Amino acid sequence: MSQGVHxxxxxxxxxxxxxxxxxxxxxxxxxxxxxxxxxxxxxxxxEYVTLDVRDxxxxxxxxxxxxASHVYLLAAALSARGEGDPEWAWDLNMRGLLNIMEHASxxxxxxxxxxxxxxxxxxPETPAAAPQCGERKPTTVYGISKNAGEQWCAWxxxxxxxxxxxxxxxxxIGHRAVPGGGTTDYAVDIFIEANxxxxxxxxxxxxxxxxxxxxxxxxxxxxxxxxxxADRLKVATSYNVHGMDFTxxxxxxxxxERVEGFTMDYAPDFRQAIAANWPDxxxxxxxxxxxxxxxxxxxxxxxxxMLEAKKVVLSET
Ligand SMILES: NC(=O)c1ccc[n+]([C@@H]2O[C@H](COP(=O)([O-])OP(=O)(O)OC[C@H]3O[C@@H](n4cnc5c(N)ncnc54)[C@H](O)[C@@H]3O)[C@@H](O)[C@H]2O)c1
Numbered sequence: 580m581s582q583g584v585h586x587x588x589x590x591x592x593x594x595x596x597x598x599x600x601x602x603x604x605x606x607x608x609x610x611x612x613x614x615x616x617x618x619x620x621x622x623x624x625x626e627y628v629t630l631d632v633r634d635x636x637x638x639x640x641x642x643x644x645x646x647a648s649h650v651y652l653l654a655a656a657l658s659a660r661g662e663g664d665p666e667w668a669w670d671l672n673m674r675g676l677l678n679i680m681e682h683a684s685x686x687x688x689x690x691x692x693x694x695x696x697x698x699x700x701x702x703p704e705t706p707a708a709a710p711q712c713g714e715r716k717p718t719t720v721y722g723i724s725k726n727a728g729e730q731w732c733a734w735x736x737x738x739x740x741x742x743x744x745x746x747x748x749x750x751x752i753g754h755r756a757v758p759g760g761g762t763t764d765y766a767v768d769i770f771i772e773a774n775x776x777x778x779x780x781x782x783x784x785x786x787x788x789x790x791x792x793x794x795x796x797x798x799x800x801x802x803x804x805x806x807x808x809a810d811r812l813k814v815a816t817s818y819n820v821h822g823m824d825f826t827x828x829x830x831x832x833x834x835x836e837r838v839e840g841f842t843m844d845y846a847p848d849f850r851q852a853i854a855a856n857w858p859d860x861x862x863x864x865x866x867x868x869x870x871x872x873x874x875x876x877x878x879x880x881x882x883x884x885m886l887e888a889k890k891v892v893l894s895e896t
Pocket of ligand 1: 588589590591592593594595612613614615630631632633652653654655656657671695696697698747748749750751752757758759760761763
């Protein structure tokens, strides 16, 4: 891994918490930033800057002061929250990205930027198994912003020489931080409720299949993509990465095999309409070929890990 300064924006969120913990465990110099302090106890003593990513002056000052070499832009409005406040979601997701891209364009210090896209760039016309170059007609504010963001990344790579790297993450499932308002959050919430109450009411239909990824695989994915030689990266927008796919009913059945008496029912809400327009799975041959993407955790291992670890997250955060 590079010896540099890893600056995480949105570090107190679900992915930022996990990425920060991983970078620290590798002995890297990490600086955290967010609009709220990190909750995880193992991050309390790290360098932390309160920072609104929409504020270009504050971005410039913080990245220069930290001498940031690697910037991870994770601050974003996610799919479900974004639909409730479209202008806020668009402004946060676009202004934040443009601020980082402009800073990186001018900076001699910033070497690489990581910015995650999402399965939300796809829409109803995309095949159920979404190809890398599948039709992108997103139906949510979140998806529209990620789609535009992918094109901005390609533009800054091409015209300003910014080494920005990106993947389209599916739903991320981890146990070290709570999720921040996405449509796939049920696949984390279900484990908390399975351990606490032994029952869960799902806001998606029982047969709504979605692609998912275990958080440790997602974090390794970021490390591997950032470490890949630039000339290997043929996709200028964002790489599909797939971990596993399942329906709520399949996940519930796997939990019921391990948690005696676990029951599940369904009360679909507006998030079902969002999920219905997303693919069931992602075809990720390009990521595998170009930089060796290879996830380790499938659904059965995920269920075992999450059921055991959920007891930990509640006491740690
Ligand atoms: N979690 C998933 O399932 C998933 C899936 C696909 C893509 N992604 C992407 O990964 C990234 C991280 O997602 P996450 O799940 O950690 O989200 P999250 O909501 O858990 O974390 C986002 C963080 O950004 C912070 N933030 C909000 N507004 C800010 C601002 N103006 N300035 C600075 N920080 C601000 C929040 O306080 C929060 O800590 C996002 O770009 C998201 O679109 C996540």
